Amino acid sequence: MKPSSGRILEHMPLTMTNNNHSGLITAYGGTLVDLMVSEDKKEEVKASANKQIECSDRNACDIELLVIGGFSPERGFMHQADYNSVLRENRTTSGYLFGLPIVMDTDREDIGIDDKVLLTYKDQNLAVLQVEDKWEPDKVLEAKACYGTTSLEHPAVRMIASERKRYYLGGSIQGLKLPSRIFPCKTPVQVRDDLPPGEDVVAFQCRNPIHRAHYELFTRALKASNVSKNAVVLVHPTCGPTQQDDIPGHIRFQTYERLAAEVNNSSIRWAYLPYAMHMAGPREALQHMIIRRNYGCTHFIIGRDMAGCKSSLTGEDFYGPYDAQNFANECASELAMETVPSLNLVFTEEEGYVTAEHAEARGLHVRKLSGTQFRKMLRSGEEIPEWFAFRSVVEVLRAS
Numbered sequence: 001m002k003p004s005s006g007r008i009l010e011h012m013p014l015t016m017t018n019n020n021h022s023g024l025i026t027a028y029g030g031t032l033v034d035l036m037v038s039e040d041k042k043e044e045v046k047a048s049a050n051k052q053i054e055c056s057d058r059n060a061c062d063i064e065l066l067v068i069g070g071f072s073p074e075r076g077f078m079h080q081a082d083y084n085s086v087l088r089e090n091r092t093t094s095g096y097l098f099g100l101p102i103v104m105d106t107d108r109e110d111i112g113i114d115d116k117v118l119l120t121y122k123d124q125n126l127a128v129l130q131v132e133d134k135w136e137p138d139k140v141l142e143a144k145a146c147y148g149t150t151s152l153e154h155p156a157v158r159m160i161a162s163e164r165k166r167y168y169l170g171g172s173i174q175g176l177k178l179p180s181r182i183f184p185c186k187t188p189v190q191v192r193d194d195l196p197p198g199e200d201v202v203a204f205q206c207r208n209p210i211h212r213a214h215y216e217l218f219t220r221a222l223k224a225s226n227v228s229k230n231a232v233v234l235v236h237p238t239c240g241p242t243q244q245d246d247i248p249g250h251i252r253f254q255t256y257e258r259l260a261a262e263v264n265n266s267s268i269r270w271a272y273l274p275y276a277m278h279m280a281g282p283r284e285a286l287q288h289m290i291i292r293r294n295y296g297c298t299h300f301i302i303g304r305d306m307a308g309c310k311s312s313l314t315g316e317d318f319y320g321p322y323d324a325q326n327f328a329n330e331c332a333s334e335l336a337m338e339t340v341p342s343l344n345l346v347f348t349e350e351e352g353y354v355t356a357e358h359a360e361a362r363g364l365h366v367r368k369l370s371g372t373q374f375r376k377m378l379r380s381g382e383e384i385p386e387w388f389a390f391r392s393v394v395e396v397l398r399a400s
Contacts, residue, residue: 023197027294029073032188036067036175045174049118049128051111058276060121060179061240062102067175068187072294077104079133079170087145097331099287100146100278105165125176133170147280149318153311156278182250183239183272191271192296200231202299202340203292207242207277209255211389213345216353221301221340222267234269234297240276251400258392279309281319282327289328293337302328303342347387
């Protein structure tokens with residue numbers, strides 16, 4: 001079932017310009033947020049905290065994206081009014097689009113409004129939260145609004161029901177340190193510094209190892225009719241928590257690093273995103289577009305059934321195959337971005353990778369290899385065809 005998409009076109013865009021003085025698209029809201037405290041103030045800010053909370057992996061991702069501006073124009077965890085507005089309308093009370101609420105959760109009864117909370121993560125002091133709001137959310141309503149279902153088969157519904165704590169805290173944050181990660185995550189400023197001014201930047205989101213079809217897809221996106229001649233693609237995999245059966249993060253990281261070295265393509269920029277997946281289909285597509293605009297992207301590749309997931313009982317999809325594409329297209333103009341549809345590519349014996357439509361029209365011989373077959377061949381040591389997977393990626397997966 002498709003999640004509520006709200007009344008996304010009732011508001012005029014709050015920022016009408018899409019390029020800044022450096023020739024790159026502006027951050028959403030006009031200014032890239034930076035919440036990191038200067039070095040000479042960090043001890044003072046840390047000492048101001050009167051409570052402390054140890055963060056989850058998901059919390060740490062949200063804190064990092066808030067501090068570095070990935071969630072611009074947000075400057076902290078959402079208050080209840082913004083949380084409710086995002087659930088209803090996919091936008092904050094200020095009128096900015098947002099796909100999913102950004103909240104800090106706790107079971108602590110002793111934390112209340114006006115407290116300053118030191119947010120820690122694996123022995124690291126990440127930030128201080130000024131608590132400005134605290135409430136007990138209706139998680140059934142949140143699940144239905146954000147994910148279109150209340151079924152615990154949906155990984156994010158299961159997450160908010162069993163992992164997230166009883167209360168949500170809203171308020172501004174001051175950053176002290178970014179989390180140390182296996183994936184070295186560039187900030188939006190660092191990514192932007194490596195982008196060509198005045199050219200389009202196409203974002204490719206993924207959470208799994210990249211195979212030949214993916215590579216063909218995002219490099220061919222640079223030739224789309226709505227993309228500038230000297231555009232680049234930002235390959236921007238998520239490195240936070242994801243579905244339980246996905247490849248572990250440290251292994252994925254190795255595949256990306258090896259592949260970047262193997263292809264050595266000057267039209268590709270590589271970076272990693274400290275984001276925890278929700279598998280929220282249309283709403284997640286919107287969330288990813290906002291984040292990628294803040295990283296300097298003008299275009300976003302929308303795949304078939306993007307950020308979708310299936311029922312473990314029936315095998316049925318929670319979202320329609322084009323729900324994310326349709327919703328992203330509705331939001332794109334307000335975000336001053338454009339979408340690039342994901343091509344349905346197949347490998348043929350005669351012409352290599354072509355669109356499925358082209359292969360069918362010409363009667364070409366299509367070769368297929370399912371994910372199940374691929375994993376079986378990996379385990380048994382069989383030779384993996386190079387038309388399907390890069391040798392460097394296969395070597396990493398076999399070694400794991």
